[in-house]
Amino acid sequence: MAARIDHLVTSGTFSLDGGTWDVDNNVWIVGDDDEALVIDAAHDADAILEALGGRTLRAIICTHAHNDHIDAAPALAARTGALIHLHPDDLPLWRQTHPGTPPDRELADGQVLTIAGEDLTVLHTPGHAPGAVSLYAPGLGAVFTGDTLFQGGPGATGRSFSHFPTIIDSIRDRLLTLPATTVVRTGHGDTTTIGDEAPHLEEWIKRGH
Ligand SMILES: [Fe+2]
Numbered sequence: 596m597a598a599r600i601d602h603l604v605t606s607g608t609f610s611l612d613g614g615t616w617d618v619d620n621n622v623w624i625v626g627d628d629d630e631a632l633v634i635d636a637a638h639d640a641d642a643i644l645e646a647l648g649g650r651t652l653r654a655i656i657c658t659h660a661h662n663d664h665i666d667a668a669p670a671l672a673a674r675t676g677a678l679i680h681l682h683p684d685d686l687p688l689w690r691q692t693h694p695g696t697p698p699d700r701e702l703a704d705g706q707v708l709t710i711a712g713e714d715l716t717v718l719h720t721p722g723h724a725p726g727a728v729s730l731y732a733p734g735l736g737a738v739f740t741g742d743t744l745f746q747g748g749p750g751a752t753g754r755s756f757s758h759f760p761t762i763i764d765s766i767r768d769r770l771l772t773l774p775a776t777t778v779v780r781t782g783h784g785d786t787t788t789i790g791d792e793a794p795h796l797e798e799w800i801k802r803g804h
Contacts (some may be wrong), residue, residue, distance in 0.1 A: 598627050598711035600735060600780070605636035609663035612754050618663050622646070623739055623780055625652060625732065627711035632656055633737050634730060635718035637663055638681075640670040650675040653710055657698070658741025658782060659724035660688035669681060680708075682719060685726025688756060713737075718769045719753055722762020734755045737778045738789070744770050744779055745789035748799045753780045758792065763800055771796060 601624040611685045620637035622645055632654040636643055652675040657665050660681060669678050678699035681689060689698060704719035715730040720743045730739040742750035745768050752759040775790030
């Protein structure tokens with residue numbers, strides 16, 4: 596059975612450095628009719644469970660540990676038995692949101708996760724957050740970039756735990772090197788492609804965000 600990508604948008608807030616903002620997050624579900632994994636359990640475990648529709652949830656993958664991307668992860672894990680996966684460099688951020696509930700598994704650069712016969716390769720893409728990862732699924736022609744790369748440029752690097760030169764290195768060396776036709780499925784907002792974003796790298800470096 597062929598794997599597919601399902602998508603829902605959930606709403607909530609993002610808080611960091613003493614500020615709080617309303618946000619809509621993309622939640623990505625990769626799988627077939629039997630099993631799936633969730634990329635970013637944002638805001639609403641009920642909505643994600645409904646989108647899973649009774650499929651076995653094999654894993655909850657966190658692209659990074661900003662609270663808007665992980666706030667529903669423990670609730671979803673408790674209700675499904677799925678294990679939460681996070682790059683260890685984002686544990687300090689994770690603890691700000693879920694101090695008593697550590698994630699279950701560490702993600703590592705180059706690790707391959709397989710779901711419904713499709714491989715997703717973990718690309719460590721720090722900058723927006725130190726433990727930010729992207730997930731490249733060549734068989735699906737997709738890369739899930741969290742808040743590292745959006746339609747129109749890099750994710751925000753103005754707050755704590757972020758670093759603009761680092762996100763530029765990640766985008767240039769790990770993402771823009773993927774095939775131009777690769778569809779970029781982001782943490783917020785619209786989908787884009789590597790080929791649509793790649794020509795703008797120098798612009799982003801010049802503007803500094
Ligand atoms: Fe973020």
